[in-house]
Amino acid sequence: MIFAVLTVAGMAAAMGLRNAIHCVLALTVGFAGVAALYLQLGAQFVGLTQIMVYVGAVAILAVFAIMMTHSPEPVKQPAFSSQWFVGSIVAASVFAVLAWEIRSSAAFTQGLPPQPYVTVQRIGDALMHHFVLPLEIMGLLLTAALIGAVVIAMGHEEEMK
Amino acid sequence: MSPLQDYLLLSSLLFSVGLAGVLIRRNAILVLIGIELMLNAANLNFIAFWRFGPNPSALTGIMFALFSISVAAAEAAVGLAIILAAYRHSKTTDLDQMNSLKG
Numbered sequence: 026m027i028f029a030v031l032t033v034a035g036m037a038a039a040m041g042l043r044n045a046i047h048c049v050l051a052l053t054v055g056f057a058g059v060a061a062l063y064l065q066l067g068a069q070f071v072g073l074t075q076i077m078v079y080v081g082a083v084a085i086l087a088v089f090a091i092m093m094t095h096s097p098e099p100v101k102q103p104a105f106s107s108q109w110f111v112g113s114i115v116a117a118s119v120f121a122v123l124a125w126e127i128r129s130s131a132a133f134t135q136g137l138p139p140q141p142y143v144t145v146q147r148i149g150d151a152l153m154h155h156f157v158l159p160l161e162i163m164g165l166l167l168t169a170a171l172i173g174a175v176v177i178a179m180g181h182e183e184e185m186k
Numbered sequence: 187m188s189p190l191q192d193y194l195l196l197s198s199l200l201f202s203v204g205l206a207g208v209l210i211r212r213n214a215i216l217v218l219i220g221i222e223l224m225l226n227a228a229n230l231n232f233i234a235f236w237r238f239g240p241n242p243s244a245l246t247g248i249m250f251a252l253f254s255i256s257v258a259a260a261e262a263a264v265g266l267a268i269i270l271a272a273y274r275h276s277k278t279t280d281l282d283q284m285n286s287l288k289g
Contacts (some may be wrong), residue, residue, distance in 0.1 A: 036200055040220060067237055068247075070252075083259060106211065115205070156249050171263065
């Protein structure tokens with residue numbers, strides 16, 4: 026419950042604050058809250074992966090991107106788009122429909138199953154035997170994404186001069 | 187309410203917060219962060235259904251969440267690179283000012 030409140034508060038602050046750096050700082054709080062929820066659900070490996078990937082990599086990447094795209098003169102302009110009212114209405118109605126469906130569904134009446142016994146060794150075994158093809162494809166995808174990100178962000182030679 | 191419903195409600199709330207951020211923020215980087223929030227909500231759903239599903243000793247939910255996190259990391263790297271390229275081109279990350287297809 027505490028982690029849920031922390032997560033929602035962090036992510037709402039990340040989407041609502043004015044200063045972009047403050048937004049990313051609030052975002053790390055939200056990501057850490059999601060990781061705590063994973064730990065609470067018994068998925069230790071996924072929780073630690075969440076901390077390493079999101080808090081450690083994605084948030085730092087976003088901070089670097091914000092610092093590199095920071096305009097030299099601070100222009101005072103609204104942080105929200107001109108259609109912010111329509112956007113909030115759409116998001117609120119999406120949440121209302123989802124919450125209504127979840128509350129009214131009858132598919133969740135079963136009790137709590139026992140805590141599953143998940144060790145890192147079992148996850149490694151599964152990755153190396155049953156899920157080895159998706160693992161290889163994921164390595165290929167990450168390599169391609171890395172090279173693609175460098176090529177896109179590098180720009181052309183004449184633009185650098 | 188069962189605990190699964192609690193987690194699903196929380197995850198739909200996170201998804202809606204991310205969707206609101208995508209729809210109303212002007213900074214392109216924060217829009218990308220909103221997409222990350224929506225992906226996090228989906229991952230929370232995977233883990234919650236795995237934990238409260240009929241067969242939690244199978245590792246499918248954990249595996250799906252791990253691969254989803256990897257894809258989200260790749261997407262964040264490429265997305266931020268595209269935003270940097272667009273910033274170099276148009277000197278702004280304000281989405282309301284990026285309204286020209288021709289450059």
